[in-house]
Amino acid sequence: MRAAKIGICIFFAVPLVIFGLYGEVDKQPKSLVIAGARLIDGTGSPALDDAIIVITGDRFTAVGPRARVVLPKDAEIIDAKGKTVIPGLIDAHVHFTYPTSDLECLLDNDAIAAFRAGYFLHQYLIAGITTVEDLLSRNNVGIVAKKAYRERLFIGSRPIVVGLGITCTGGHATEDGRGRVIEADGPAEWRRAVRKNIDMGADLIKILPPYSREEIKEAVEEAHAWKKLVLVHHYFLENYDFTRWAVEAGADCLEHAQWIPDDLIQEIADKDIFCVPTLSVFQKLADVTKKSHPEEQEKIRRYQESTEIFKKLKAAGVKMGVGTDFVKDFMVEYPEVYFEEIERFVENGCTPMEAITAATKINAAICDASDKIGTIEKGKLADLLVIEGDPLNDIRALRHAQIIIQDGRIIKQ
Ligand SMILES: [Zn+2]
Known part of the structure; x- marks a missing residue:
């Protein structure tokens, strides 16, 4: 029992160091838009070209073709033309x-x-x-x-x-x-x-x-x-x-x-x-x-x-x-x-x-978490990857995520 408590304390200490390295992830704008990528949304539906994905807070708040999604005024826009977006x-x-x-x-x-x-x-x-x-x-x-x-x-x-x-x-x-x-x-x-x-x-x-x-x-x-x-x-x-x-x-x-x-x-x-x-x-x-x-x-x-x-x-x-x-x-x-x-x-x-x-x-x-993760759909937690290339042509493209977003936060860009 005592060993377990020590383990818990040390577990908390290490991640604080990691968090320090990534502290800037807190400075996110209110909305983030990934624009122009080919979207594979994880549902198994055909890929959607020139997609708009809007993230507000930790959630996807709009996903669809450019013509149908209204961009929030204060959004930071990431141009992902020529790339592919998939769920985390x-x-x-x-x-x-x-x-x-x-x-x-x-x-x-x-x-x-x-x-x-x-x-x-x-x-x-x-x-x-x-x-x-x-x-x-x-x-x-x-x-x-x-x-x-x-x-x-x-x-x-x-x-x-x-x-x-x-x-x-x-x-x-x-x-x-x-x-x-x-x-x-x-x-x-x-x-x-x-x-x-x-x-x-x-x-x-x-x-x-x-x-x-x-x-x-x-x-x-x-x-x-x-x-x-x-x-x-x-x-x-x-x-x-x-x-x-x-x-x-x-x-x-x-x-x-x-x-x-x-x-x-x-x-x-x-x-x-x-x-x-x-x-x-x-x-x-x-x-x-x-x-x-x-x-x-x-x-x-x-x-x-x-x-x-x-x-x-x-x-x-x-x-x-x-x-x-x-x-x-x-x-x-x-x-x-x-x-x-x-x-x-x-x-x-x-x-x-x-x-x-x-x-x-x-x-x-x-994982019994279909209501939260696994697909890029309105209301789900905003986990996504922006990938160089098209994994539908070569699945090895998944190895090269250029941008990683988890819970609406940019982890890697
Ligand atoms: Zn096992």
């Missing part, structure tokens, strides 16, 4: 408090986790990723980060967070004892664990295997009663059919395109259950395993299988979001790997427009 990007699966190596795991505590959160969220924002969904952090440092963000104690990507994961005694993510999960056994304990998370301030509920059919049913029912979405890390174990039970229980999102049997895919689509396939991390794990443990053929095959499952999910109409899930040594590849993941969507059959929609509108829905 979202990563639907990160762990922004995790140690970046095995050695760091030995030194891990709440204070250092809070420092990492500040650093990671800042790096992410200046790459154009304006929101991230954190899918586990030690001792709820993620929830602390969310509160600090809301109090504007630092400038960084907007955190939307699960609380502690829920698993059984000795289940997934208990291995290292780093305080990331609640170990619960039996339906009543699972229901209580959901309530505990909601009480602590979780935006979403995360479930990890193993679990029984009854346990996940009870947990999903309780989460939905509190209007919280349930995200499930699922896998396969003989005599346990975790994925099927998650789908049957009405979970909202399956994390990772792995362990999904063919006969379940259409049901996932019909029930409107999302999937965050995390293709890049599986490819990375396949490459590393091939090099260091070539005898582990089954494991390598399973990792590689994710792209095949992705194609089947897409063909069935399952809505998929963009998430990275890089941990430990792989974390040095942030934030570039995020763009790699979007590019993999295109490599595996999505149009660039579909990939952008996945990274914005669909990810906002997975």
